[in-house]
Amino acid sequence: MPADGVIDADVPVDRVDGAHRCWLRPTGVGDDVTGVWFEVREGERVLHEMIKRQVHDIPVGCRGGGCGVCRIRVVEGDYTTKRMSRKHVTEADEAAGVALACRVIPSTDLVVELAPTDAT
Numbered sequence: 001m002p003a004d005g006v007i008d009a010d011v012p013v014d015r016v017d018g019a020h021r022c023w024l025r026p027t028g029v030g031d032d033v034t035g036v037w038f039e040v041r042e043g044e045r046v047l048h049e050m051i052k053r054q055v056h057d058i059p060v061g062c063r064g065g066g067c068g069v070c071r072i073r074v075v076e077g078d079y080t081t082k083r084m085s086r087k088h089v090t091e092a093d094e095a096a097g098v099a100l101a102c103r104v105i106p107s108t109d110l111v112v113e114l115a116p117t118d119a120t
């Protein structure tokens, strides 16, 4: 299991060339938690790849940035986002790493956690 906020190179996730691993860690990480890993292919969005891999740990709504239910906080790693509504992700949220999983495209392996609307 990766340490808090640290990407472990030995995590057993199959990945194709150019894909990144994403670890959805439980909020309030401790020694007794595992979280879930899944692969995100290059250029793909976190939420869409999570769904394709039968992982269901991030709430799924509109899948297009309109409802805000898929808010996550990126704890570690680099990413870009497609346009996000300020109704669901404020500038302060964004500066704190909060984003909509359906709009996040990883540039590296990521560590993320759920970010409920009142978490910032």
Ligand code: FES
Pocket (backbone or CB within 6 Å): 047, 059, 060, 061, 062, 063, 064, 065, 066, 067, 068, 069, 070, 071, 100, 101, 102, 103
């Ligand atoms: S699923 Fe609706 S904003 Fe991401």
